[in-house]
Amino acid sequence: MNRRMIFYTLGKLLIALSALLVLPLAVSIYYKESCTLAFLITAAISLVMGLLLSKLLKPASHVIYAREGFAIVALVWLSMSAIGALPFVISGEIPSFADAFFETVSGFTTTGASILRDVESMSHGLLFWRSFTHWIGGMGVLVFVMALLPNVSDRSIHILRAEVPGPIVGKLVPRIKDTAKILYIIYIVLTVIQVIFLLAGGMSLFDSLLHAFGTAGTGGFSIKADGLAGYSPYLQWVIAIFMLIFGVNFNLYYFILIRKAKMAFQSRELWCYLGIVVVAVTAICINIYPMYENFAEVLRQAVFQVSSIITTTGYATTDFNLWPAFSKGVLFVLLFVGACAGSTAGGLKISRVMLVFKIIGREIRRLIHPRSVAKVKLEGKSVDEATLDGVTTYFAVYMIGIIATFLVLSAEPFGIETNFSAAVSCFNNVGPGFAGVGPMSSYADYSAFSKIVMSLAMLLGRLEIYPLLIVFIPSFWKKD
């Protein structure tokens, strides 16, 4: 195992993180806030640690294998979350480290679950940092570093695979560095377009930026006590549509860019995704119709909530806790599904759900015709057995993870609905759950221990379990 390379990459990442901290620092200076010092200290710590690691541990060889890829991703995300929590603690706005860690993990993993009771009292700098973590975590911070670093290792595909969610990770162009660049360019351009649309609707620049960060990363930290309920219908529509846009596989945008739009619209996953949205919206519309005055509002509420949950963003324009049980049930199922693979969303991912159903279908066929041979196909290509095994085991591990988290949370004095939806919501990086952790409440009442457990659940969900799981297994670190 090439340990030096792992820590060397970690060092590089910390340097990048200190550079990213300059943005919230600038914001806090602009608003002349007391958290300026907190950002300065954190950036300095990150820079010094990064320089030490990358200078002292110059690796002899840049060769890495899959296991180093896993270790790099897991360590990077853990240390990034720990350092990212410092500004909250140092500034004293979130004094407990467990709380600040929860909030930061929730940011980086684009969950959007918050422990803040009164978000409007936070300083601008910290609010900016909180939402900015969504934006960084959405596309993946290592992908970002890969796009910038000169001569990345030939084998950094292992890092990409470990960080980018989805059952099959492919490249867009031959070089990994160029692939990372293209992804980030699409990401930045879409974010900027959203900001422009929000500004056009009369939202202030600060609010527009923060909401665009939250939407792009499919995070969903809101900066108002009532979520997005206070904004105009136009702004709510803009955010709803952009949430859906960021839930689409980014490869499809690339196809459109290189004028192969036909290929993009042939994607089965895309149609399945849109199909699920339409069905869910229709079902909820019928169910909640009596609650609102006119159809326009019903449609808006249904579309907003559905796209918010399926893309695992977690913004809310209304307290859907008050909706009838059927609508809540539909949203609960959507918590699991998640959006397309290769997007910034969390959850199981549509393509994985599609594969699970195809595997079930094949199994049933096999029971009827025991000698039948059938290849499972996705997007017109047959999927090899190793990937299918990966999907089924992932599904099993994922369920075990959710149940284990739920079991730990059950020690808390809340109802099953609260605890279970909190576990599911954290694991799928959605944010809000139901009952006690609904869209208008917060996770503040949980104990510090439970918050740490939920933070780990969020990281497990974001990194798709294995990278984080593996580094806790002793034999992984053994010399061999």
Add this chain to the structure above:
Amino acid sequence: MKIIVAGCGKIGTTIIASLSKEGHDIVALDISAKALEEITNIYDVMCICGASTDCNILSEAGVEQAELFVSVTGSDEINMLSCFLAKKMGAQNTISRIRSPHYNENSLGFVKQQLDLNVSINPEQMVARALYDILRFPSAVNIETFSARQFEMIELRLKPDSLFDGLSLAEIRKKYPGNYLIGMVQREDEIFIPDGNFVIRGGDKIGLTASPAEIQKLLKRLGLFQKQAKSVMILGASTTAYYLAKSLLATGHTVKIIDKDRERCEEISSQLPEAIVIYGDGAQQELLLEEGIATTDAFVSLTGIDEENILISIFANSLNVSKVITKVNRGELSTMAEKLGLETIVSPKKVVSDILSRHARAIQNSLGSNVERLYKLVDGRAEALEFKVTPDFEYQEVLLRDMKLKPNTLIAGIIRNKKPFIPSGNDFIMAGDRVVVLTAGQQMNDLSDIIR
């Protein structure tokens, strides 16, 4: 430069390895997902699983923008068809592996023209050529030939008690005057492009450039000269063996080919009636002894299995066969074989990757192709290149001593009007010359790249 490589077998993987090292954007195509998985894990290339004769797959690979399309699948016909399709769809240059003797001997020119192929490569024939060259100078470990065989670079392993031991290059030149140059020295794992003060030691592997006649003279003086091998025993009746035997027979050698496949034996015997073809298992020492391995001038092991080639070559070495050549495909095995005392190892992969690197550089060079030949030496850490000087070369008629060359770079020879000579500081380069350059650690696309 964007390059598509169709077929990720042994040859394809080697091509991908050497081209990705040179910094090209590579898309790899194969019908086997397994072969591709290995490749994405090791090299920074994009892999697409599918048939290279499928237009959709080709378009997915971006054939429209490809500057070079290389098809090296196992089938000649697939290679030709995919190159044809690629060219029609917009690839600028196509290289196809065509290895069957039917095509190569009868219809290659016509096929190439009709398919608009830029280059066809025949690894078996190229390997056979390399083997043939070594058999002409059995004391060499390796030979690279430059333009029209007027100029060669031979690699020699010096014995510990060699006459060169302890002499600097300047002293060697005084003691053994002649029109030759020691352009490269490999000592253990290090490689040097030496100057006059460099002291040679026994055990070094030296690269010597000169015309064939000069080389012969020098080898005679050093007492290293071995007669050309007259009788050659070849193990394994592969296509390479066929090409090698054919050129050996044409120049009056006696050739004995051993193979354990009856059909193959019959086939090669009908193609080469003058060769003695033995049907039997070459792994049996008894059989080899019976067929006179102990008295043959040279033994060439060309079976399809590296390990078998290595073991049988060690056996031949132990019988003091004067020249033993081993074909080894896998890189890691060839270093091991060298440690086991096998000196002359020929790798088909290297031969192919050399030729592809050359084409890739020639295409990349905007001034038009002027890399005429390229050989990678010592695992690609050094290179010998031959450039043709175009009229727009900037440093024409500048004395070599006034040219500031990059470090570890040497002008090893100039061929002017088909006459090779070793240049001194008072010589210069003219348009129309062919210049042989030795370099370590530099990538050269153009002759002007030698200037600092």
